Amino acid sequence: MSGKLTEMSESEADASSETILTTENLTKQFGPLTAIDAVSLEIPADGITAVIGPNGAGKTTLFNTFTGKHAPTDGQIVFDGETLDGAEPHEIVGRGIVRSFQITNFFAELTALENVRLAAQARYSGFGPADFLTHHASHEAPLADAKRVLERVGLAEVATETASSLSYGQRRHLEIAIALASEPRLLLMDEPTAGMSPEETNETVELIEDIAADTTVVIIEHDMDIVMGIADRIAVLNEGKLLTQGPPEEIQSDERVQEAYLRGGGHE
Numbered sequence: 001m002s003g004k005l006t007e008m009s010e011s012e013a014d015a016s017s018e019t020i021l022t023t024e025n026l027t028k029q030f031g032p033l034t035a036i037d038a039v040s041l042e043i044p045a046d047g048i049t050a051v052i053g054p055n056g057a058g059k060t061t062l063f064n065t066f067t068g069k070h071a072p073t074d075g076q077i078v079f080d081g082e083t084l085d086g087a088e089p090h091e092i093v094g095r096g097i098v099r100s101f102q103i104t105n106f107f108a109e110l111t112a113l114e115n116v117r118l119a120a121q122a123r124y125s126g127f128g129p130a131d132f133l134t135h136h137a138s139h140e141a142p143l144a145d146a147k148r149v150l151e152r153v154g155l156a157e158v159a160t161e162t163a164s165s166l167s168y169g170q171r172r173h174l175e176i177a178i179a180l181a182s183e184p185r186l187l188l189m190d191e192p193t194a195g196m197s198p199e200e201t202n203e204t205v206e207l208i209e210d211i212a213a214d215t216t217v218v219i220i221e222h223d224m225d226i227v228m229g230i231a232d233r234i235a236v237l238n239e240g241k242l243l244t245q246g247p248p249e250e251i252q253s254d255e256r257v258q259e260a261y262l263r264g265g266g267h268e
């Protein structure tokens with residue numbers, strides 16, 4: 001959160017504000033529709049960036065280009081100094097860009113712990129021939145990682161319950177846990193509080209702030225109270241274009257942003 005920055009001297013703040021991901025003229029067309037239109041965006045490595053904009057603005061499509069689900073039509077994405085051009089989704093995960101998926105990606109009949117352990121296991125299996133893996137690396141380490149992650153998202157107490165038996169809010173946190181098990185450097189969250197009760201929303205906001213202490217977080221979020229409370233900076237998309245980006249106070253009072261929301265009819 002922004003509190004972190006105020007405690008630093010200016011030179012420290014400068015040093016910490018390096019960029020982890022840059023898009024250069026990023027464009028994604030679906031047939032005649034330009035869903036992302038020449039977007040040049042910088043995501044600083046520290047803190048939380050919120051991507052906002054009316055329905056259909058291209059927010060989810062932006063994430064889909066980051067994860068390799070959609071190849072850009074034009075322009076490029078540079079992550080940690082290297083282009084993502086041509087990278088497959090699994091390579092991109094390996095490089096540290098991870099999206100928090102929807103709950104349909106769970107194994108509903110496995111326990112919360114088993115779900116997260118499987119995700120943690122994938123990180124170890126890429127290290128070399130299985131023969132070279134010690135028993136610890138191949139089995140115990142992923143289990144320990146999974147327990148640690150479940151603890152972090154507040155699900156330690158339901159670790160041995162099946163995913164399908166968890167409450168809605170718990171399942172959304174399990175989804176976050178599965179993403180964290182890949183040890184992301186950049187975590188993408190698409191409407192992480194959608195459908196949550198006020199209490200679940202508060203817990204999730206706290207969790208996201210906790211994650212952001214050591215991981216770059218980009219969230220797409222419709223709830224402006226949440227955005228203004230959580231984001232260190234905001235990027236506004238409108239009809240595929242980057243309308244503006246800046247600190248929350250600036251965005252809140254930006255007339256172009258207010259107009260875009262009025263024209264776009266706001267959110268459902």
Ligand SMILES: Nc1ncnc2c1ncn2[C@@H]1O[C@H](COP(=O)(O)OP(=O)(O)OP(=O)(O)O)[C@@H](O)[C@H]1O
Nearest residue numbers: 030033034035053054055056057058059060061062
């Ligand atoms: N796979 C696809 N094929 C064709 N068109 C698509 C595809 N994905 C998205 N679009 C279109 O691209 C535009 C941007 O969609 P996107 O889902 O990125 O918007 P969004 O900002 O996430 O909106 P919302 O706030 O409603 O989630 C929309 O017009 C949408 O219909």
Ligand SMILES: [Mg+2]
Nearest residue numbers: 059060061190
């Ligand atoms: Mg969307």
